[in-house]
Amino acid sequence: MPRFTYPELPLDALLRRAAVRDPAGCAVRTAADEVSFAELDDRADRYAAYLRHRIGRRGARVGVANVLDADFAAAYYGTVRSGNTVVLINPLIKEAGLVHVCATAEVEVALVPRETAELLVKAREQLPSLAEIVVTDAPDGVVPADTLPLAVALAQAPTAAHDPGRAGAEPADLDADACIQFTTGTTGLPRGVRLSQRNLVANAAQTARAHGLGSDSVTLNHLPLYHVMHLNSAVFAGARQVLCTDPAPQAALALAARTGATHFYGLPARLHRLAGAVGAGGQGAGGPARPAGLQLRAVLSGGTALAPAVARTLRDWLGVPVVQGYGMAELSPLAHSQDPASPVSGSVGTPVPGTECRIVDLVSRGPVDVYGTGEVQVRGPQLMSGYLGDASRAGVDADGWFSTGDVGYVNQDGALFLVDRIGDVFKYDNELVSPTAVERILAEDPRVADCIVVGWPDPVHGALVWAGIVLRDPTTPEPADVLEAIVTRANERLAPFEQIRRVEIVDSVPRTPVGKPERRALRRTVHAKAAAEAAA
Structure with missing residues (x-):
């Protein structure tokens, strides 16, 4: 791996350096004003x-x-x-x-x-x-x-x-x-x-390089909150930031066109809504028109998985790559990013500069071969100092490898494919089931507005796939028939151990502010239902 270097500077010196280099240049633009x-x-x-x-x-x-x-x-x-x-x-x-x-x-x-x-x-x-x-x-x-x-x-x-x-x-x-x-x-x-300070400066440099940010870049942040990854990387590069508080994706794209944005940062949930409006066939009849004057080089998504079908729809409509990354708070936060020049569908990309990744077996903890599934481990200069109140630096081994709690595999080119969280995956007859993989298939059905999958305890197989589905048309006269058709369509594309065997209509899917499904409380509810059914 080529040696990665980053400035030996305190974090706030990134802003001081940008102010010296380009004092009058716009640092942040909001609806109210521009700040140099x-x-x-x-x-x-x-x-x-x-x-x-x-x-x-x-x-x-x-x-x-x-x-x-x-x-x-x-x-x-x-x-x-x-x-x-x-x-x-x-x-x-x-x-x-x-x-x-x-x-x-x-x-x-x-x-x-x-x-x-x-x-x-x-x-x-x-x-x-x-x-x-x-x-x-x-x-x-x-x-x-x-x-x-x-x-x-x-x-x-x-x-x-x-x-x-x-x-x-x-x-x-x-x-x-x-x-x-x-x-x-x-x-x-x-x-x-x-x-x-070292963690954050290193990751600012890593992110700027991975995303192709420079002093001519304009980043549009279509996010509910300000994320330090976007702030630090833009300031490191001397890029201009545009903050969009309007939650509507079409409004954010219009602002991107007006401000000459080159990089569009969005959440998967908002990009999913935009892709739904566009339609699978591109702009589609009655779909939104692509704003004139767009200068985007990439749309970048993070926080949780973006369905490949959504990425393809937006890529075809906007004519630019739709890029995913992977990280977490413990990694300052970015560890992997797709290359905007050649994103690999379904992956979260390769490690950002200066970062190493390996996959270890869930039981033996030994490294596995290419395409072998196991826990994702990462090490690099962006790895946290530790947790508050924990002097042991939990999750980091003696060689500096951090166990992420995510399950995945890498291909021959080093691109990482995430399967799920360790706490979310479950086994059917000793085969590992990824709720996210099943949800991805369900979400491609036009009758499904949203969905969530957890394991239903089963004394014979270990756990069965249970799916909660939000219907796109909740007023349909025969919801049971629609549900059966959705499951039949999905099961035709799923492996035997992934087959959906329990299903319910739900009003909504519980999610975090960044769109991650909250399975913990749902698992308790499903497990209680299974126990009551077994006792009946």
Whole structure:
């Protein structure tokens, strides 16, 4: 493998470097304004000065809500610049999840929007470390009791000329925690992942190279939240970022055309809706027109699997590759990416530069051959420092290999194909069944709006395939007949051990904010039904 190098710089120096190289260049564009690299860097300085003044030491943890706004970028880099650690707060989570994140990370200052601030005020007795709550979206200055508007907080900070912390700043420790990102919690309580400055700078360089980002790139983020992967890689490359808060995919494409976007970052759920509107035959009768003036080089999807049929539909309609990647919080987050020049259908691509991947047997834990199925292990400079409260660096062996918990295989070219999560796969007669693989076949039926698969316990075979299906037309007069036809069609394309043997109509599929199916609670329900049926 060619040696991969990345700058030996603190994370916030990526923004400083971009501001020096292209001070007037647009760093972030929102519906409200455009912020240049120099302006963003200055805003980061103001946040840093406030935090140095308010906290008075290095190493504290600052909660920052990753709203899709340029001020998140300023607060993120400013916190790191102040010598403290960013704790990413999802502004969509409810009170229990918010308390878990802030209490586990011992957040001392929170920079959050009004709704999140209200929840924090309500839960303050459970958060003894929390000293100050700053409301970031209060232009009128009206905020909940016991909180501060952002403008008031920043005004407390000394100016650059009178900021002793800035003048005598200590050299940054590149292996110190820069950011704590919590896992999605689909298999248990969310865990705080400790990411160092080195981890994040390395992954910024890896992502920029894998996605082909440069100073002439324009990245459009069609996401519900600001993701640090997109932020760091764009700033590393000196690329312009466009933030789209409109959830409609067609509106995002229209914005991409108006802003000259070269890279379109979207969630699988939104891309799936767009492909459904386009139709399998391209634009199709009554389908949306492709916006004029598009300059896209690639559409990039992540967070969960994108069905190959959806990728093909959008590729044919837009005339650009639709690229998938693979990663997780523990990997800062990107580990694999398809090559935009030649994506391999169904895979998540090859390891990003400087990253190694291998597959190990689920039982013996020894490496398996090409096309052999087992657990995916990864190592590289983007691998986390560890989890909060866990000195053992769980999941990482003595040779630096991280066990991801995902099942997959690699082909002869090193492209990774994911099968499922270890906790989601189940066995029928000693054959491994991937719920995702069965869902992919079901989802190609035009009568299926959404679906989810788990194992139904069976004393003879181990587990049977149970499918919950959301009908595209819930008012159909003969739903049982439609369900039978859907299952028959799918089973014709599935291996004997993958056959759907239990099926129900469901109103909706429980999913995480990034579109991953939440199987844990559903498994409990299905297992309870199986137990009741067996006892009857």
